[in-house]
Amino acid sequence: MKKVVIALGGNALQKANEPATAEAQQKVCEQTAEQLLAIIKAGYEIVLTHGNGPQVGNIVLQQQIADSERTPAMPFDTCGAMSQGMIGYWLQQAIDKTLVRVGIPKKAVSVVTQTVVDRNDPAFSNPTKPIGPFYSEEEARQIMQEKGYIFKEDAGRGWRRVVPSPKPVDIVEKDAIRDLVEAGHIVIAVGGGGIPVVRNADGTVEGVDAVIDKDLGAAKLAELLDADVLLILTAVEKVAINFRKPNQAELDDVTTDQMKQYMQEGHFAPGSMLPKVEAAVQFAESRPGRLAIITSLEKGFEALQGKAGTRITALR
């Protein structure tokens, strides 16, 4: 049976302009589960990964607002772990609901996942990802001095802490995830790209303040699990070149070489479509025969059948 790693987009958890309550997000998770049903029914071995941007952002805010001796603010890696527990719970309950209703005797299960990054990744010397609340310049300078954090001015809205976004190099729980998926479970893992950790000289790992791109995290997991397909789900059905120009063109079947040229030509927006294309190319090139797909949640099943989405493979 084919093994597919599915990277859910932010819209699989929270809809734009809808409240951030548990109730609202759990409802979106249930709609997502319904959309995934066709893929589950088809019998694929499935690992689901998901983002956590808005959710971990809120957890960091809550931690800062409530910071006190009794309830000390948790560091960013621990906030990521909290978001995995929260979103994992919502997703596994939502998927189980759908499965129970249609009588499929499978279950979804969430694994707390640590993603290893390289301590020497150049991202550590150029932090770019803003996290947490906005501060005045004075406050920011004080925190920088006290805690050694790095702050940047954010488009006139105030000062915000920035953390690095290093590349994932390994996933600590890969064997457990593989064993679960091979036993027939639908596994939810690498939430938010995984909790970022670095490996020490003695082989142990420890948390770092960093943000791992969720699609690159999913690609790394797909590679380590020897998955057949990496299915990246987002808000559009196909990747486009010349996006929002008169000559916009949607891509169907593309080679990784072609995609790399499009990337060089600047067709894809950084922080939006670009990391998805990078993740797709990385996975498709990691071993012959591997297929990466970028499409919408609604078209995911059709895309797996070759009937929708942008499908990326390396030249044989």
Add this chain to the structure above:
Amino acid sequence: MKKVVIALGGNALQKANEPATAEAQQKVCEQTAEQLLAIIKAGYEIVLTHGNGPQVGNIVLQQQIADSERTPAMPFDTCGAMSQGMIGYWLQQAIDKTLVRVGIPKKAVSVVTQTVVDRNDPAFSNPTKPIGPFYSEEEARQIMQEKGYIFKEDAGRGWRRVVPSPKPVDIVEKDAIRDLVEAGHIVIAVGGGGIPVVRNADGTVEGVDAVIDKDLGAAKLAELLDADVLLILTAVEKVAINFRKPNQAELDDVTTDQMKQYMQEGHFAPGSMLPKVEAAVQFAESRPGRLAIITSLEKGFEALQGKAGTRITALR
């Protein structure tokens, strides 16, 4: 190989009079992992369960303090899921550190776990477990009217919300936990007794505001996994009758019938030793040959060898 479900006590995560920071709690988790090493080395199949009282208490406080439209306070079941992600991360990283240092090629992995309770459990009509912050009588009465919560006056310290503490009847992720432990992983599950859910008529589950006793949750898991031993770790080496009286006596090997008589005679403090003894008796009586042990973290391995702790079995 013998399968053992270990219920860690609160002191395995946080020491009295020590700060509630991630750093301090992670250090305690590392000490706990060192204590568990002898059991791991002996080759048992291990599932670890843990409490979450102080941790989920702090999460609920933070949620209330920071409650706003942008960062709405999460309900209690979701707070439980957050605490499982957080504590699971700390424990699995701490255990992996110990394993890597001694060269044992195993890993610890945390599973987000839902525990099913009965909607008709009498506990739902008599909520007893206080959660969250203290309020004035006026505030409490207003929230009771608005949200339908139940508040009780708490020993002159103010009014506090109370939730029911129903008995666990099933664990949603039991098959995934069993598959992981049989594949050789050290599994962390049923944190805080599990996220409380009730089963609907159509077989789906949904979260409820409730607290499941962590030792009863561990006993239920041990029963469902067909474990050989339930090892409940706490602050004392042995269970005592006539506790803190001149005729105090520590128990070594005891039958469940004897334990039930001691319970009836009121030897064990409710909310402290009593639920541990109840959990031990429940597991030992669930099938012939099952052994329940109550002892300290330090004596866990000796107790498994029959050389320490209070060991409880049913009469054959």
